[in-house]
Amino acid sequence: MKTFKGGIHPPEEKQLVKDNPIVDFPLSSRYHVLVQQHLGAPAKPVVKAGDEVKKGQVLSEPLGFVSVPVHAPTSGRVREIGRIVHPVTGLLAPCIVIDADGRDEWAHGLPLERDPFAMSREELMDAIKAAGVVGMGGATFPTHVKLSPPKDKTIDTFIVNGAECEPYLSSDHRLMLEQPERVLKGTGVIMKVLGLNRATIAIEANKPDALRLMREKAPAEIQVEALKVKYPQGAEKQLINALTGREVPSGGLPMDVGAVVQNAGTCAAVWDACARGIPLIERITSVTGRGIMQPKNIRVRVGTPLREVIDFCGGLNSVAKIIFGGPMMGIAQFTQDIAIMKGTSGVLVLREEDTNITAYSACISCGRCVEACPMGLIPSVLSKLGEKGMHQKAVENNLLDCVECGSCTYVCPANRPIVHFVKHLKALSRAAGAKK
Amino acid sequence: MKNISASNPAEDPVKEQAAKLSVYVSSSPHVHSTEDVPWIMRQVIYALIPGALVGVYFFGIPALRVIAVAIVSCVVMEALWQKLTASPVTIKDGSAVLTGLLLAMNLPSGAPWWLVVIGSLVAIIIAKQLFGGIGNNPFNPALVGRVFLLISFPVAMTTWPEPRSFFSQAADAATGATPLGALKTAIFEHGTIAAAPGLNLMDPFLGNVGGSLGEISALALILGGIYLIARRIITWHIPVVYIATVAVLTGILWLVNPEGYASPAFHLVAGGLMLGAFFMATDMVTSPITNTGKVVFAIGCGVITVVIRLWGGYPEGVSFAILIMNAFVPLINRATKPAKFGAVR
């Protein structure tokens, strides 16, 4: 089975939620839509307190190419534009608060009925950008940017990422099982945008039902590949390496080896955007972990308060960590006063015994991190440099190649927070670069 | 702009209060393997037990005493130092116990208690804590302790009690030579190995020979080593390459001149090679990080061991070889960095 070099085998823990069908999260009374839900240039709110909005109406307009708008998740009135804690930075960030009127009416003309395959490439790109589609795996990079490679790069490979290698999470898995058509048709649209006549859907072998179903439904030009179960199989560079044998050059992007990777959820969102004009206002999220009473896969609107989501899933059991995303790369939250975002692929609640809160000790140079690192780095040295804040030396030791997958930290017997050190060093290096 | 809470007003203020749970926040990842440093140390200690038991079987109570004194003094020394320097006490991680056990296994069973304590002092304080404690020591602490003792107290360190069965304890403490010592004496005095008494292979393989209390039985040490490899505590690279290097070098010389050099099989089972190859050279802190580095390191150890054994003043070169190669580890690590993903080729 296809795979890459390095990696780890953490307990999958997917049994908690993988067999639970997607349920619709009921309409909430108030939504908190963060203005910045993507990676890249900021966006600017275009509504003000008191405005009436309809479901799917644009709330903010992007400032720049690498930027996307956000949309109203339901119909109602804009209560205010204030600041709430941003799940990614932990700092207060602008957000549009909407009081729902309960009618949940679509904005004028939505949803559309059109055939994306009859549309031109430019029209499709505009539709994707206007719908605010971002990478739904968690990175939230604007999709239309990824689909517009510069002229000098030829793209010959399109990979749909259904690996879902993060333990616990099953949102992509459920999506592929329950709505395979959305994923496959979205894949078709992206193939048209990229001008390709074939694509590969990559799924880890621990989802045999999804593999079977996709193989059954997929048209001939879409190939379904089973991948070895190993973390981080779903990381872009590792995925490309496993399927094509190509290595994205250090400091480069997938397009440098002619590849584009999109998450399965993103493909579904692209289909909605192109065929029906529906913006990205809801997503499928796994609410799971042993700290939550009833793990569920939910279809939830962007902007839904986390507290309501937790209540909907039976409340908390015992909690040490609340995480947006998976356990390997997700972001720990310190409050329930936050809202679901476009990139929230999972809400994971871990008990103290499921996570790791012990202090770290000195590196014993065991080399396990070197074995585990999918990028061929020496994480132990980076962690030591991080302890001393020596960012220049760290850059010499390939700091910037680190993808922060967390494999090294997972295996480290001394419990060292290597990824944290790497993030720290990268921040120091950026700050030093900015100073010059 | 006003700071607002993303939660909608709750009907029940008590519930609101209860939801304000204290949570932990750290960088990703949030899950962790259960194999931590104390676990690793425990595994190595388990793996050493067969070798230690054989030592106790053949050398009796004195061997047990040396082991006990070494472990206790190492742990006490570490705790004392950390108390005095007001740094966190780390004796629970088991590394001091392991150092004590390894040191004991590198000492003759007749070593007086003060000798063992001095060895522990050198190993724990000088070779480990001065460098910053676990993880920071460039040299294997137990080996530094042993070599220090060997050079400072050569007589006490080379008085080898004869092996006897545990159940037939004779009152007198007869002493003899180690196989390698006998070999060296024979070559030195007669110029040929033929003069060396009883170069059989079975006794050193099982442990019925004189020597440091933990090095005598190749069999028991190999069993422990296999356990470590199976448990993925160590990789095969260092022990296999180390042993192979010694076998190849001694084998070539033996083929050229069987009169002047002992057989490779003898060199493998005699002396501290097995103990060194499986347990001392593989010490994580003082060996290279990458597998390529480990191979280079092991070849170096093998070459130096053979050079010292065959032509040097000391009959055994394993300790020296590993210590010297420990010093090369930083250079080896620099030279054998793994190829990074996506490196321009």
Place this chain on the structure above:
Amino acid sequence: MYYILLIVGAALVNNFVLARFLGICPFMGVSKSIDTAVGMSMAVIFVMTLASFVTWLINFYLLVPFDLQYLQTIAFILVIAALVQLVEMIIQRVSPPLYQALGIYLPLITTNCAVLGVAILNIQLGYNLLDACIFAAGAALGFGLALVIFAGMREDFELNTIPEAFRGTPIALVTAGILSLAFMGFSGLVK
């Protein structure tokens, strides 16, 4: 074979730094990074070999014929000093960063006991000219080897949490001591 033994003997068994304890000053001073250690080693190899060559000539063609052996020390120092001065000028021109890094230790090779030591040992051990040069090269190689491995270890110390009281020279001295212990394993290898 004889020459190999000569080199091995000078480089490992009787390593100038670790067994004879000569040249400790640059050993401690310029072992903070591998790059400077390599540069220093090159300089020492050059100076030692050349100094051995010249001092041997001076000894046997000037001092001995004129029966002036009592001038040995001062004459040797004079020659070595001049050589070091020359090396200094060359390095300053060829590699300014190395010149900066070596700092005070470069002129200190002048009175480096290792260089004078090898010159005097050559005479004492009765080596001929070729022997003397090879012996000097071997000794310098040993010095360089010790210096480079030592520098490697000290570079790693930068990342370690050595107790404050022992940072810098103290821990370097401890390390040198242990290294010296380890190198005693080579004793009896040659002669």
Place this chain on the structure above:
Amino acid sequence: MISSILLLGGIGFLAALVLGISAVTFAVKMDPREQEVLDQLPGANCGACGYAGCAAFAHEITVNPEAEMACPAVNEKALEAISAVLGRSLGGSAPLIACIRCKGAPAETTNRYGYIGPKDCRAAQIVAGGPKGCQYGCLGLGTCEEVCPFEAIIMGEDGLPRVIESLCTGCGKCVSACPRGIIQLIPRTGNYWVGCVSKDTAKEMKPLCKVGCIKCGICGDVCPFDAITVSKTASAEIDQDKCQRCGLCVSACPTGVISALSVPRKVHIIAEKCKGCSICEQVCPAEAISGKVKEPYLVNEGKCIGCGLCIEKCPSDAIERIIS
């Protein structure tokens, strides 16, 4: 005897000849002033000047006649010496000192969560913005202490950093290291600063911190020199150029957030300039100046409170401020 002299002389001559020739062939132009400048610099290689260490800066300022004195840590004596070496006057900036603009010790503030990770404020900041309740306040993990090349910052028992004024050179390393931007450089002759940079309103701050600036504006009202800017969305700010060090704001602040340097500032009378007019003696509120008319007056440093009234009144410009 003769032969030994001749021999050594001969060797010496030969060596001199070789060296002389190579000195010409391998000549490297090196400005001897560079070393002299370097000797005067602090030698901490802190990099605050923007160059890779003191030696690099010494080289730059020696070879480049345009280069300004960029070292903030150099003292006045050294500055004069360097000016003398280079033969041009280097206008150093006024000596600076670091001040910590947060008084929110852990006892006075709340935390948002339990932080697990490296003990470094910059590292803590990148995980959910740091554990402190106030997102402007000191995280208290001691990064400023760690980076200070002069050991001039220590973490106090209360969990906040403290600047040891006698050791601080104003190099600014801590300023760039602090992820919260709460360390500021003020002139050493300045005296007061606001120990808070929070932009939160009093209401928002209330659950987070008991000692922050509540934006009440009283300090701005009492300041006779109009040196304090107050705003509803930022902590009060003291303009060090306008501040006359009267200290009224300190006593007026209801939360006690305005702090003062602890080093007492004194005045000193320059004997050569003093005409002995006695005006200073008359204006001094602390009776710290005494002397005979027509002779240079003297300051009793023990009594001087550093108010500076005498400086303003002196007709012959003979009084200067010093740091005791």
